[in-house]
Amino acid sequence: MMNCAMPPGVCSTGTACDDILADTHDADGRMTLFQSLDDRRPLTGRLALGVEYDGSAYCGWQRLKHAASVQAALETALSRVASQPVRVHASGRTDSGVHATRQIVHFDVPAPRSQKAWVFGANANLPRDVAVRWVREVPDDFHARFKALARRYRYVLLNQPSRPVLERANVTWCRDPLDALAMHRAAQVLVGEHDFSSFRAAGCQSKTPWRHLHFIEVHRHGPLVVVDVQGNAFLHHMIRNIVGALVTVGRGERGDDYLAELMALKDRTLADVTAPACGLHFVDSRYDDRWGLPHEPLGPNLLAFLGEWSGERPLPDCPMVEFRRGTPARGCRR
Template sequence: MTLFRPLDDRHPLSGRLAMGVEYDGSAYCGWQRLKHAPSVQAELERALSKVASLPVKVHASGRTDTGVHATRQIVHFDAPAPRSQKAWVFGVNANLARDIAVRWVREVPDDFHARFKALARRYRYVILNQPSRPVLERANVTWCRDPLDAGAMHRAAQALVGEHDFSSFRAAGCQSKTPWRHLHFIEVHRHGPLVVIDVQGNAFLHHMIRNIVGALVSVGRGERGDDYLAELLALKDRTLADVTAPACGLHFVDSLYDEAWGLPQEPLGPNLLAFLGEWTGGRELPDCPMVEFRRGEPRVLG
């Protein structure tokens, strides 16, 4: 695996294309296009349309909320005009603000769908746990000046692993038809002053991860015991649960697909955690019906 892949500038790519996108969500209302506020989707579509000289609409692997970042947002679109790999990547980046960047582009079969073919999604929440406020990291971590017990947070979080009704951790305005989600794993580790909550699941409810983090911080401060998350889960009532953690510490770091689609593997972000050395798809997915259903029979190009 390598970070430095040459971009082809001779062979035009057409048909359905998959693209890896990274962004700092601080200045945006989130991923989804809205009429009244700037969004990552609208900015990406504007840049793609300039390169294609025709309108382009993209579909993403998952939505992110206002202020949330992403290092591996996967999108797909049907190219209205053929352009080389280099033109799609460099041309789009030349038309984007500095807080959004295309990392790669690939041709994929017509039945690939960034959202509906995703087997899992993974997020990392980063807390800078030190007495003084952050400076260089201020836009992409959440600051907590009270000492946190990462071990207690990890133990409390294990009650959430598996398939559960996460009503206690969904936002009041969540539009999902069901509160049931399957959490593949959730881990809490300390790396010097950084406390990292690493969570993967089939999908997530609106504000679900940030609400989980808010409860875990109460455990880490010693205000609640190791059984706190289990108690909240059993209540199935958001009004009885804890605070919502700030958006700035949350990073969408991976969307996983069957290997047959041929999407590139990358180091998991954010770059602040590059020392951990983990790459996308590095862990086995659980044996569950949703994963098996979405694996299906991917068609390989060529």
């Protein structure tokens, strides 16, 4: 049996671990695998956090009175570290069952603690499906929501005849063959500023249906079909409703002009089923570089390790829920 134990402070290469941990960015400023966390200097003022979570067990990001939320879990953990109440503000509010690999959060420090204390302390008090990835000091006028320039999501479809087991919580399963190229072509009509009334939930509270999509791409990587979309903001269920329509195109039931037809109708009741929440991942919020937030490989994590680390085209994560004709399978939070 291999003995994995190494002397304290020495890694398997024989190099001091502190030297490796200190090298946290490559030549292009991207974060590398290991980070060093300062445990000496107390952080004060306003802090930004990078937060990752599996949304399966939560009503969504936003705190609700009688339901478990990611916001409540994070605020409880940070309050324990600070020994005082902490309230956080996020870059975006994810729905029930939606995951995040890079949710940006800010809060004002009620008590000085080191970088290591905030990260390790919060994670020690968080449930296993939520984690703080990093913490940074930011100027007092930084705001996670209002200073965000764009938000990016990836929707992951597992397209194979057999249902997944190990990955069932983080992908949507579609047993019917999908034409990813046709889906990509159909989606391009959505790029730009449009009225997305046909793709907003009936209960959407936004004052306007107009949104600006910067790009939307659909790629296949083996059994995975990934819808990658970035915009200034999104309506309630907007991405999941778009994916529902794209799956109809991918199955060959409608042509490349289908989404253009739906958008022109401006009527949600005439569009397709809403795709399940479990395939959706909030992967990035973009900010001006002046705020000094770290650049990270985009998630889900398997995508990062297969493609983003090397600078290649991202290869998607393989997270279940069958996308049946007409209605999503039971068992996935909507």
